[in-house]
Every structure is written in structure tokens, then in C-alpha cells.
Amino acid sequence: MRNALRLTVLALALSTLSSGRMTAQQGVPPPDQFFGFKIGADGDLARYPKILEYFQLLAKQTDRIKYEELGKTTMGNSYPLLRISSPANLKNFDRLVEINRRLADPRGLSEAEAEKLAAEGKPFYFIYATIHSTEVSNGQAIINIVHRLATDSSPQIREILDNSVVLMVPSQNPDGQVLVIDHWYKTKGTPFNRVFPDLYHKYVGHDDNRDWFMFTQKETRMNIEYVQNKYKPIITHDMHQQGGAGARIFVPPFTEPFDPNMHPLLRMQQGTVGQAMAHALMSEGKKGVAWEDQYDMWSPARQYMVYHGQPRILTEIANSNLADPVKSANGRPLGWQESTAHFPVPYDQDTWTLGQQVDYGVTVAFAGMTEVAKYGRNWLMNFYRVGRDMSTGQFPGNTAAPYAYVIPAEQRDNFGTFEMLDILQFGAVEIHKATATFSANGKQYPAGSFVIKTAQPYGGFANTMLSVQNYPDLRLFPGGPPEPPYDVTGHTLWMLTGVTVDSVAKPFEAAELLVTVASVAGRTSSD
Ligand SMILES: [Zn+2]
Numbered sequence: 001m002r003n004a005l006r007l008t009v010l011a012l013a014l015s016t017l018s019s020g021r022m023t024a025q026q027g028v029p030p031p032d033q034f035f036g037f038k039i040g041a042d043g044d045l046a047r048y049p050k051i052l053e054y055f056q057l058l059a060k061q062t063d064r065i066k067y068e069e070l071g072k073t074t075m076g077n078s079y080p081l082l083r084i085s086s087p088a089n090l091k092n093f094d095r096l097v098e099i100n101r102r103l104a105d106p107r108g109l110s111e112a113e114a115e116k117l118a119a120e121g122k123p124f125y126f127i128y129a130t131i132h133s134t135e136v137s138n139g140q141a142i143i144n145i146v147h148r149l150a151t152d153s154s155p156q157i158r159e160i161l162d163n164s165v166v167l168m169v170p171s172q173n174p175d176g177q178v179l180v181i182d183h184w185y186k187t188k189g190t191p192f193n194r195v196f197p198d199l200y201h202k203y204v205g206h207d208d209n210r211d212w213f214m215f216t217q218k219e220t221r222m223n224i225e226y227v228q229n230k231y232k233p234i235i236t237h238d239m240h241q242q243g244g245a246g247a248r249i250f251v252p253p254f255t256e257p258f259d260p261n262m263h264p265l266l267r268m269q270q271g272t273v274g275q276a277m278a279h280a281l282m283s284e285g286k287k288g289v290a291w292e293d294q295y296d297m298w299s300p301a302r303q304y305m306v307y308h309g310q311p312r313i314l315t316e317i318a319n320s321n322l323a324d325p326v327k328s329a330n331g332r333p334l335g336w337q338e339s340t341a342h343f344p345v346p347y348d349q350d351t352w353t354l355g356q357q358v359d360y361g362v363t364v365a366f367a368g369m370t371e372v373a374k375y376g377r378n379w380l381m382n383f384y385r386v387g388r389d390m391s392t393g394q395f396p397g398n399t400a401a402p403y404a405y406v407i408p409a410e411q412r413d414n415f416g417t418f419e420m421l422d423i424l425q426f427g428a429v430e431i432h433k434a435t436a437t438f439s440a441n442g443k444q445y446p447a448g449s450f451v452i453k454t455a456q457p458y459g460g461f462a463n464t465m466l467s468v469q470n471y472p473d474l475r476l477f478p479g480g481p482p483e484p485p486y487d488v489t490g491h492t493l494w495m496l497t498g499v500t501v502d503s504v505a506k507p508f509e510a511a512e513l514l515v516t517v518a519s520v521a522g523r524t525s526s527d
Helices: 001-027 031-035 048-061 087-091 093-104 111-120 137-151 155-163 174-187 218-231 266-281 354-374 376-392 414-426 459-468 492-499
Strands: 065-072 079-084 124-128 165-169 235-242 312-318 404-407 431-434 436-441 443-445 450-452 501-503 513-517
Touching: 001 431, 031 048, 031 137, 031 513, 048 065, 048 079, 048 174, 065 137, 065 218, 065 492, 079 137, 079 218, 087 093, 087 155, 093 111, 093 218, 093 266, 093 376, 111 376, 124 218, 124 354, 137 155, 137 165, 137 235, 137 354, 155 354, 165 218, 218 414, 235 354, 266 312, 266 354, 266 376, 312 354, 376 459, 404 414, 414 431, 414 459, 414 492, 450 459
Parallel strands: 124 165, 124 235, 235 312
Antiparallel strands: 065 079, 079 165, 404 450, 404 501, 431 450, 431 513, 436 443
16 A cells, blocks of 8 residues: 555656656747747737747647648648647547547447447547638737647646647638738838738638638638548637627627528537636636627538537637737727626726737637537537437428439539539538439439438538528517628529529439549649
8 A cells, every 4th residue: 555655656756757857858948939029919920930830849849739731722831730639649549530420420320339439539629710811819829829738737738638639720821821920020110001901812812711611712622621521520619800899709609690500509519618718708807708799600601610510619809900909099998888698797998909819819719628628528429419410300490401402414504513513522412313213392303313312411511502591581670670691691502503403392212322523623723
């Protein structure tokens, strides 16, 4: 007993010593040392290539990070992915991905088998920053986030590392990060406007986050093909900034309307994580937190993940002037000053800085990661439940989905048909092709017609893309004018591509094969 105790003490002492020595030997430089200023300091922004250099160094010097280059962007910048977890989980990464994939498409899997996999697996928390390049603070916050995950041995960080895997894309638009921050330095200290005056994505400018249903840009395609569809994260955290006149930060839940093709469990998860974030912010005395404000869940253009088993976690932090503080003109506190049910504590200062934005970003990221790591098994089971319900087409609220969509073989524009099917296939939708004539809903279809059933793991995506949207009639007040929608209200893919598609409500029989549509050559080329 005594010996055992002594051994334990010795082992503990050794492990403390060895981790202390490892850090010293590894000489992981803290961000301020590496970049030459404190991250979030007024007037300074870490540049994207230097950030990648730092992450590569951390990957080399610790055993908690794996750095993987996924490809080059439209303008030739690096687009990497960081895997961050305990060394044991990183070693076991392939098996963990296999579990995610099985739970994502649970056809033929029993509940008991799913439970076993959920107990063995680890939830993947996917986070990316700066899809909007002028929203620079999150691109800086991730430096502190990664450094802490790489070096901190507190119980909170250990829990995240041991019980989950963090996937991180440092910037969803690296080209814009380079352009915007280079321009910032070029004009620093001059009276000229420091916001980059041209498109900061070569083709789409600012709103590159409206491409999650057409997949036209390289960055979108890398994110979906090499992260979403390949590793099957169970949650995606999308870090943004918003205007400076309202709340200091928005967290979920979202406001009306919701796309009915999204499983309701995901809405619960959005609420849970968003409120854990709000709770963490307010516990730390960070004021001006709002939820259920302006951001809705209607358009697939912004939310690929919710049709692929994951809640979308949007965080929107109030802008400053890139790296310069904002100060209220009249000396009054910034933002809304009325406390409401969804905005309990107004912000009470008249300035707002990059450093504060960075701190808010760090807080919400760790709150989200902690929530997922703490209840990992439950998260994986919900991932399974969503996949199971989607595969059978049976989920609460899903009353409108037809049995299938039929794309008749004869079309006015074969390329349009091909393009539509290619988009759906890229979104992981299964496509069948009839091998013989069949009839559905009283109509005859020749062999070669395509059939897309809505009861499949990503049937929610198929249905939102192939159904005709009826945007809800939301009014500013009863009897008042319509509430302006946040974004586009319709996205029916066959209307966009000029294809004839029939919606068939009731099941029918057809001899068919699961097919792969050959990819359109040159679709992902950079020019
Ligand atoms: Zn944004």
C-alpha cells in the first residue's frame, strides 16, 4: 500500500516534471514572443502566412497538433487544416473518423451498436475563422486558442483534448486575409481608409459564405470535400463579426424562419451551445450578449452543415475599425442600452477594441468546445439519431417531403441536368438511375431517368434543393408590413439550372442503380 502510494506520488512527480521539461525543451514561444506584439493589441494584426508558420511550429513542437495542407486557394495561398486533440486521439484519428462515418450513415446499425460506437468515439468540433476577410478579429483569436490548446494542461483543456477532436481551418478565405491585412499595414499611420478597397475574394468579394449550396469556389469545395464530407464533424462553429451599433456579440439560438428540412434536434443543439457561450461570456463579466436576433436558418446558401447532421454555430462579434478601437461620438456607451429577454446586460463602455473582440472570440470557442467535450457521447448519439431519422425520412416536423424526385431522361439541356446532379452529388446526395421504364404518380418515365429519394442520410439537403420554397409570411407586427428577409428566399436548384424535375409524393417501384455522376472537368480550376 505504502509502496504503491509512493510509486503513484513518484509517477505524478515525474509526469509533472516531464511535461514541464518537455515544454521547456520544446521552447514553444507564446504568441506575443513569436509575433512581436500582444495578439489583439491596438494597431497590430498578425499576418496570415506568419500565423500558418506559427501553427506549423506548434505542430512540430507539441504532440497535440497535426498540420495538414488541404490545397491552394484561388490566388495560390495555403489552405490548411489543423487537427487538435490528445496524442492518443490523434494517433487513433482514422478509427475515430470511421466511427463518425458509420454514425452519419447508420443504415443497418442497431441502437445498441450505435451506443457502443458513441462510447468509443470522440466528437469532432469544427471551427473556422474569417470567411469574411474584413472580420479580422477571429483570425487573431484563433492564435490564442491554438496556443492554449497546444500548451495548457488545465482540467478544462485536458477535457477538451481527451474527449474531443478540434478541427480548425485558420481562414476560410486566406486570399482576403492577405489582401486586407497587407493593405492595413500599407496605409497604417496615414489618413486614408484602411479597408481594402477592392474585392477581397477574387470572384465573390465579401459574401463568399453564400456558396454552400452551389459550391462554385475552390475554398468552399476544399472545406466540404476535405473536411465536412471526409471527417464528418458533429458541429461547425463559423466565426464572424457584425455591425457595431447593436450587441457586442450574437450567439445562437437563431430567429425565424427555419428551413423545415433541418432536423429539430439540431436546433436544440444550437440553443445549448449558444447558451453555454452566453453563460461563459456573462460569467466573465463580458457584456452586450444577444441571441435570437436577426440571423435566421432559412437558406442553404449559408448552412451546408445543418443538412449534414450538424448544428451550425454562428458567432458574430461587433466590429471595430479593423485593428483600431471605435469610440462613441457622444460619450455614451456603445450599442443597445435596453435590457431584454434576449439581451440581458447592455454593454456599458464607450470604446470597443480589437483586444476585446479577440477575448470574446476566445471565450465562445472554449465554451463551445467544452460543452461538446463534456457530453461527447450524447453528441455522437444525436449525430446518429439525426442520420437515422433522415435515412428513413421520419423526423418531427417533416410532413412536406415527397417520396422522391424524378428527373426525366429527356431534358432540354443535358448539361444543366448534369450540373444539377453534380451539385447534389457533391453535397453527398445519393442518386439512382432507372434501368428500365417505370411509372410514378401515373406518369411513364423511360430508362435513364434519375431518381432521388428523400429518405437518405442527406435527404434534407436533397429536399431543400429540389423543393419549391414557400417563404413564411412574417410581419413586423400583426397586420403590419412584411419583415424583410435576411437573405435570398428561394433556392430551387432545377429552376436555377433549367431542368425539369417531378416531385412524387407516394412510393413507387422502379428498377434502378445507385450511380456516380462524373465530375465536370475544370469545375474546380482556379481561373
Ligand atoms: Zn461575416
